[in-house]
Amino acid sequence: MTRMLRCDVAVIGAGTAGLAAERAARSNGASTLLIDPHFNGTTCANVGCMPSKLLIAASHAAHAARSTAMFGITVSGIDVDGKAVMQRVRNERDRFARLTRESIADIPARIRLRGRASFIAPDSLELDDGRQIEARNIIIATGSRPFVPQQFAKLGRCLLTNENIFDLEDLPRRLAVVGSGPIGLELAQAMARLGVEVTLFDRNDRLGGIRCDKVHAALKRIIESDLALQLGVDLEAEPTDDGAHLSWSGAASGDADFDHVLVATGRPPNLDSLGLAAAGLELDDNGVPLHDRNTMQCGDSRIFLAGDVADDLPLLHEASQDGAIAGRNAVAYPASMQADRFPPFSITFTSPPVARIGQSEEDGVITGTADFSDQGRARVEGCNQGVLTLYAAAPDGRLIGADLCTPAGEHLAHMLAWAIQQGQTASQLLEMPYYHPTIEEGLKQALRTICAATPIDLPQNQDRGDPAGV
Known part of the structure; x- marks a missing residue:
C-alpha cells in the first residue's frame, strides 16, 4: 500500500534556496516537508563559492610572493607545492560542507525526506521509493x-567541471579552460598564478559579461598578462x-595538448526528472516554468520556484532571497506578496575583482568613468590597474548601475549596490566622507x-539667471 504524506508546503531541494x-514557510506556521536525495550541503560549500575562493586565496599568496621586487624586497626560492595547495582546498571545503550538513541536521527529522521527487499531479509528488506527498x-x-x-563529453578522466576540479590531487601542468564567465575566469587566473600553463577559450569575444568597453579592455x-586568451573561436577536442588535444578556429587558429580541460560553459x-508535464505549468523556451520574479509563483498555480532552478540570477544571495519569498508566498496563497528585489549584482573574484551591477549604458543614461592606473592608494599598494564606469539616470544623476574591474572591487561594488538600492544620486554619494588615502577615493572621478x-537642483523661484531669487 502506497504511503501518503501530507503537508502545507513541500520543498524539493535542500540547497541554499530550498x-x-x-x-x-515553517516560521510562518506551515507544516513542511523538505525533500532531497542526499542532504549533502549546498553547492556553495561543496563545489562553488568556498572551494573556488580557497584556490584563489592560494593564487593570491603565490602572486604576492612573486611581486615583492617593486617594494625593494627580494624573495627567493618560491615553490608552489600543488599537492599541498589542493589538500588545503579539500580540507577547508570539507569543513564548510560539514558545517552546512550539521545545520541541515538541525531541521527536525520528520521534515527531512531523502529521495528524488517528481510530480504526479499539480499538488502531488512521488518519491523514487514509492512514497507519495500531497x-x-x-x-x-x-x-x-x-x-x-x-564535443567535450568524450574526454573522460581529463574532463573537469567545477564539480570535480577541486578533487584533483595535484595542480595540472597544462590546463584548457572553456568558457569565460565567472567560473572560467576565476579558476583560469587562479591556476595560472599557481604556475599552471593555462589557455582560456570562448566562442564569444566578451569576458565576464562586462558591458562597458573601457572596463572590458582593462x-x-x-x-x-596571466594566461593565453583565445576569444571568438570554435573548439574541437x-x-x-x-x-x-584541442584545435581551434575562428578569430585565431591553432592546436595544443592539455592535461585537463575545464568546461565552464x-x-x-x-x-529533467521532475515530471513537469504532470504539474500543468507553462514553460519557456528553455523548459523553465514561467514565473513572477517578485513572488516566485508559477502563473496562478500553487507551485513556486527558488534559486538556480529559476534560471534568473544564479547567485547565493539571490537564491536565499528567492527562497524566503517563495516560502512566505506559499504560506500566504492565494494572497500574493510582491517583494522588492535587489538590484542585479554579481562579483567575479578575479584579481582585481570584476563586478556588474544594475542597469547599463544601453539604457541611454549618463556615465562616469574612473581609471585606477594612477589612483593614489592603488599605486601605494602596487595594484594600480583597472577601470570603473558608473551609470546614472537623468535628470538628477540617480545611480542605476556600474561595471568595474578595480582594486578592492568587491568592496566598492557593495557600496555602489547599496547606493543604487537606496536610490542615491551621484552628488549625494560624493558628499559622503572619503578617508585619505583609500581606494574608495577612486570613485570621485566617475561621480x-x-x-x-547633471543640472543643479535650484529652488522653485530661482534659476541661473536670477541669483537673487526675486
Whole structure:
C-alpha cells in the first residue's frame, strides 16, 4: 500500500534556496516537508563559492610572493607545492560542507525526506521509493548542474567541471579552460598564478559579461598578462593517452595538448526528472516554468520556484532571497506578496575583482568613468590597474548601475549596490566622507563626471539667471 504524506508546503531541494524556503514557510506556521536525495550541503560549500575562493586565496599568496621586487624586497626560492595547495582546498571545503550538513541536521527529522521527487499531479509528488506527498503548495528548488557540450563529453578522466576540479590531487601542468564567465575566469587566473600553463577559450569575444568597453579592455589586458586568451573561436577536442588535444578556429587558429580541460560553459537548471508535464505549468523556451520574479509563483498555480532552478540570477544571495519569498508566498496563497528585489549584482573574484551591477549604458543614461592606473592608494599598494564606469539616470544623476574591474572591487561594488538600492544620486554619494588615502577615493572621478552632466537642483523661484531669487 502506497504511503501518503501530507503537508502545507513541500520543498524539493535542500540547497541554499530550498533551506531558505522551508525555513520561511515553517516560521510562518506551515507544516513542511523538505525533500532531497542526499542532504549533502549546498553547492556553495561543496563545489562553488568556498572551494573556488580557497584556490584563489592560494593564487593570491603565490602572486604576492612573486611581486615583492617593486617594494625593494627580494624573495627567493618560491615553490608552489600543488599537492599541498589542493589538500588545503579539500580540507577547508570539507569543513564548510560539514558545517552546512550539521545545520541541515538541525531541521527536525520528520521534515527531512531523502529521495528524488517528481510530480504526479499539480499538488502531488512521488518519491523514487514509492512514497507519495500531497501538498497544498510546492516549491521547486532543485538547483543547477554543469553543462558539457557534446564535443567535450568524450574526454573522460581529463574532463573537469567545477564539480570535480577541486578533487584533483595535484595542480595540472597544462590546463584548457572553456568558457569565460565567472567560473572560467576565476579558476583560469587562479591556476595560472599557481604556475599552471593555462589557455582560456570562448566562442564569444566578451569576458565576464562586462558591458562597458573601457572596463572590458582593462579586464582583458589583466587576464592576458596571466594566461593565453583565445576569444571568438570554435573548439574541437580529442582524447589522448595523457589528456586531450584541442584545435581551434575562428578569430585565431591553432592546436595544443592539455592535461585537463575545464568546461565552464554554464549551469542549466535541474528540471529533467521532475515530471513537469504532470504539474500543468507553462514553460519557456528553455523548459523553465514561467514565473513572477517578485513572488516566485508559477502563473496562478500553487507551485513556486527558488534559486538556480529559476534560471534568473544564479547567485547565493539571490537564491536565499528567492527562497524566503517563495516560502512566505506559499504560506500566504492565494494572497500574493510582491517583494522588492535587489538590484542585479554579481562579483567575479578575479584579481582585481570584476563586478556588474544594475542597469547599463544601453539604457541611454549618463556615465562616469574612473581609471585606477594612477589612483593614489592603488599605486601605494602596487595594484594600480583597472577601470570603473558608473551609470546614472537623468535628470538628477540617480545611480542605476556600474561595471568595474578595480582594486578592492568587491568592496566598492557593495557600496555602489547599496547606493543604487537606496536610490542615491551621484552628488549625494560624493558628499559622503572619503578617508585619505583609500581606494574608495577612486570613485570621485566617475561621480564628478556624472555631477557635471547633471543640472543643479535650484529652488522653485530661482534659476541661473536670477541669483537673487526675486
